[in-house]
Amino acid sequence: MLQIELWKRVLILGLCALGLLLALPNAFYTRVETYNDALAAQATGASGPEIEAQTELWPDFMPRALVNLGLDLRGGAHLLAEVQVEDVYEARMTSMWPEVRDLLREERETVGTIRLQPSASDELRVRVSRPELVGEAAALVRGLARPVTSVTGAGSNDIEVSTDGDEVVVTLSEAERRATDDRTVRQALEIIRRRIDEVGTREPTIQRQGSDRILIQVPGIGSASELKQIIGTTAQLTFHPVVRRTSNEDATAGSGNEILPSIDEEGTFYVVESAPVVSGEELVDAQPSFDQNNRPAVSFRFNPTGARKFGDYTAENIGSPFAIVLDGEVISAPVIQSHIPGGSGIITGRFSVEESTNLAVLLRAGALPAGLEFLEERTIGPELGADSIEAGKIASIVAFAAVLVFMFLSYGTFGVFANIALILNVGLIFGLLSLIGATLTLPGIAGIVLTIGMAVDANVLVFERIREELKTARGPARAIELGYEKALSAILDANITTFITAVILFAMGSGPVRGFAITLGLGILTSVFTAIFVTRLMIVMWFERRRPKTIEV
Structure with missing residues (x-):
């Protein structure tokens, strides 16, 4: 039936x-969208007659x-970025020098004195004063190798150590390069997503394309240049010991040091140690604030590891200047007045309120592990x-x-x-x-x-x-x-x-x-x-x- x-x-x-x-x-798209925006604004603490009126546009029970x-319907910005994974190789070699230096200095009687040599960005060269013992020095450095932390690199070490005359040459292994490339692109993808989410855009498309490219499409944003300003800054914050201050850009920095320009003082340069004491990766929070003179600033807080490093260094170097470096420029170089426990501090400089807010957003979202090269950019009007x-x-x-x-x-x-x-x-x-x-x-x-x-x-x-x-x-x-x-x-x-x-x-x-x-x-x-x-x-x-x-x- x-x-x-x-x-x-x-x-x-x-x-x-x-x-x-x-x-x-x-x-009722426009009405409901306005209602949703008003609820989101209320959730962040905003209030006012206009917001109250917008919350009445749609019944709460519906x-x-x-x-x-999407981008092609609302308008917005389209970017295709290539992650400069080679930057990470250079950073790895730079950060490895203090470890190699300390190890070989402890064995000075065995290998003699050492000196860092100019080298390519993806390798580390150390000259040994006793060439006949360069093999022993290389063997000591090989002891610093660690297993590659990836499935494809199982059983491989992260560094390869060889000799070239009287020099020990350290490079990343091929397995570690592949793992580093994949890890770098994944980190960049996540940090770009966090930065865009901080701005509050709707339903962005952020996808990996190929091995080292990222597609970014954000509906509703004004232009591709505006989107580049949000995500294009590396926002790599580091804290370095200051060797000296100079007005000569071409001054000799010395082994293991580098010369960085000052943002606040035109014509002033700082010679700082290349290896940072603390890096932005150990930041857990950054908020816009004001200093004691009521000027815009950014307050920050480290995780326990960073707090311990920061506290130990400030305790041992009272009276010495300490450079706060953002993307290769010294934004502040205060003198350490006292021990700073707790891992928190404040960054001062010639900021506007908007600049301090944007810097806090970038630092809070995290530093890009490598620079981005924008291969394609497009703005689609509403x-x-x-x-x-x-x-x-x-x-x-x-x-x-x-x-x-x-x-x-x-x-x-x-x-x-x-x-x-x-x-x-x-x-x-x-x-x-x-x-x-x-x-x-x-x-x-x-x-x-x-x-x-x-x-x-x-x-x-x-x-x-x-x-x-x-x-x-x-x-x-x-x-x-x-x-x-x-x-x-x-x-x-x-x-x-x-x-x-x-x-x-x-x-x-x-x-x-x-x-x-x-x-x-x-x-x-x-x-x-x-x-x-x-x-x-x-x-x-x-x-x-x-x-x-x-x-x-």
């Missing part, structure tokens, strides 16, 4: 109502999740996004209208049921997109348009099977029941293969391709649900009410 149990009817109607309820905020608009939305609307409406007319002319009353299910189908797609917080792009709109065309395929299969069953002189109830049963396997086969394609596109693709895959995959799920369950429920309810002796499909 042609019938559907009561609990199934309630479940089907309930899912349809829930989907439409979740999709409803998108019909869903407020929206489909996020006008172009509005044009894309309008074009998408027109395409959707035309496709929608064409399918509605075709189904009605082809299948009459049953075509009307299919059209109602199609309308529900589009609503359910937007409901699911809102529920998972998906980002809708222009290819995503193309996926919805394609779904509209595909959504009636299942109904066409069912209706054609019903037509065939009616020709065998079966009653209308039996024909409808057999039509759905015999069409089910064909419907599932066709949609499962398409859904697998959508999954592969999502897994292998990026950016717009993923947007298309998401809407296509969700559209397949909703169209199968509406075709198998919703249209069948409508036909059963119509049949129970009218009890026709014959039907025409």
Whole structure:
């Protein structure tokens, strides 16, 4: 018999109502977006009549999740950055020199005196005063090697030590380079994400491309140059012992030292030790504040390891200057007045309030492990996004209208049921997109348009099977029941293969391709649900009410 149990009817109607309820905020997009922004502002402590008025724009008990608009619909900035992984090699070699120096100095009687030699950025060269003992010195340095911390580098050491005449040469092993490259790009990816999240942009796309490139797309931001200012600064904060102060940029720094310019004092340079005492990696917090003269500054706090290093150094070097270096420039070089326990302090300089706030954001998000080279940058204006939305609307409406007319002319009353299910189908797609917080792009709109065309395929299969069953002189109830049963396997086969394609596109693709895959995959799920369950429920309810002796499909 042609019938559907009561609990199934309630479940089907309930899912349809829930989907439409979740999709409803998108019909009032600007109002709900303003409401959400006001709630976010209140969460950060902001208040005022304007914010209070904005929180009244949408009922609190209603869903407020929206489909996020992608870069091509909202406008925004697009960047493709290449991570300069070679910078990390140089930093590793620089940080390794104090360890090598201390080790060989302890064995001075065995290997003689040592001196750091000029070398390439990715190697460390140390000259030994007794050339005949360079092999023993190399063996001592090999003892500093550590296992590579990666699956592909299992069993390998992180450094390779060789000799070149009277010099010990230290380089990173190939396994360590590969592990370092992967780790550096992952760190850069995470720090870029944190920096953009600090600014509060909506649904940015931040993805790794290839081995050393990162794709960054941020909807709603003014320009690519503005985005570069947010993420392009390395914000590498380090604290160095000061050797001396000079006005000569070309002065000899000496082995293990470097000359850095001062930001505050034009024409002033500081000779500092290359190896920092504490680095920004050990910062756990940074906040904009004011110094004792009420000038903008940045207060900071180290983790326990950094606090211990910072405290020990300040206790042992009272009366000595201490350089605070940001991205290769000395922003402050205060004299240590007393022991500074607790690992907290304040950075002063010629900051504006905005500059101190931005610096605090960058330091709090963390330092980029390496510099970025921007290979591609593009700004998409909101006008172009509005044009894309309008074009998408027109395409959707035309496709929608064409399918509605075709189904009605082809299948009459049953075509009307299919059209109602199609309308529900589009609503359910937007409901699911809102529920998972998906980002809708222009290819995503193309996926919805394609779904509209595909959504009636299942109904066409069912209706054609019903037509065939009616020709065998079966009653209308039996024909409808057999039509759905015999069409089910064909419907599932066709949609499962398409859904697998959508999954592969999502897994292998990026950016717009993923947007298309998401809407296509969700559209397949909703169209199968509406075709198998919703249209069948409508036909059963119509049949129970009218009890026709014959039907025409």
